[in-house]
Amino acid sequence: MLGRLRQLPTTLRALRRSTIGDGLLILFARAWLRLLHGGGSIDDPAIRAAMEAPGPVIIVGNHTAGIDPILVQLATRRPIRWFMAAGMMSPWGNWFWRYERIIPVHYDARDARGAVEAIRHLREGHALGLFPEGGIERPPGAIRPFLGGFGSMAVKSGARIVLVAIEGAPRCRTAFGSLFEPSRARVRLVKVFEPPVSGGGAAAAEALVKEVRKALAEALGWPLDDTPLEHLAGRR
Numbered sequence: 084m085l086g087r088l089r090q091l092p093t094t095l096r097a098l099r100r101s102t103i104g105d106g107l108l109i110l111f112a113r114a115w116l117r118l119l120h121g122g123g124s125i126d127d128p129a130i131r132a133a134m135e136a137p138g139p140v141i142i143v144g145n146h147t148a149g150i151d152p153i154l155v156q157l158a159t160r161r162p163i164r165w166f167m168a169a170g171m172m173s174p175w176g177n178w179f180w181r182y183e184r185i186i187p188v189h190y191d192a193r194d195a196r197g198a199v200e201a202i203r204h205l206r207e208g209h210a211l212g213l214f215p216e217g218g219i220e221r222p223p224g225a226i227r228p229f230l231g232g233f234g235s236m237a238v239k240s241g242a243r244i245v246l247v248a249i250e251g252a253p254r255c256r257t258a259f260g261s262l263f264e265p266s267r268a269r270v271r272l273v274k275v276f277e278p279p280v281s282g283g284g285a286a287a288a289e290a291l292v293k294e295v296r297k298a299l300a301e302a303l304g305w306p307l308d309d310t311p312l313e314h315l316a317g318r319r
């Protein structure tokens with residue numbers, strides 16, 4: 084035990100975490116994932132290389148369970164800043180949302196401020212994560228319409244898009260229930276989309292979003308369903 088404690092600083096540096104708190108949180112999450120969810124893809128070199136290449140990156144994937152962002156984060160040593168639906172950010176977790184610098188999504192005009200913050204984050208060379216369907220589809224089996232904001236962010240910041248597919252996550256009545264339901268969840272790399280041409284504007288952003296959505300559907304073998312999730316009906 085003493086030897087492991089002595090190695091802790093080296094382990095934390097390998098995880099590329101700036102504080103002991105960050106590193107310990109990741110170590111705990113890795114142990115939890117291996118125990119309850121079979122390890123996911125936390126040691127997949129292809130995913131790690133794609134996410135950790137220099138420069139800004141937006142990680143995009145399908146959303147089937149509340150554990151999805153943890154599965155994705157543990158596939159890379161690079162910290163990912165996540166978008167999250169404001170309605171899912173329970174007050175009991177305020178300390179964690181602040182700690183992880185979560186960007187809340189309200190699906191209305193208030194999100195303009197979050198988009199500005201996200202673009203700033205990307206232009207500083209960091210990683211951003213989001214699920215563009217805007218929620219969890221129950222049961223999974225089709226790719227719903229994408230909210231197009233990530234295309235615009237990629238065009239404005241020059242960020243790469245790393246597309247991942249999440250499979251085998253537990254199907255639970257609540258998002259947080261998946262944290263405690265055993266599974267054989269897996270995250271796999273689908274494709275890396277290089278930064279869009281600068282100055283491409285709205286047309287380039289829209290084309291990128293369509294291309295990413297199509298690639299995800301093909302990778303999962305799921306159809307495209309143009310019906311928005313219920314809470315997004317009537318919104319763009």
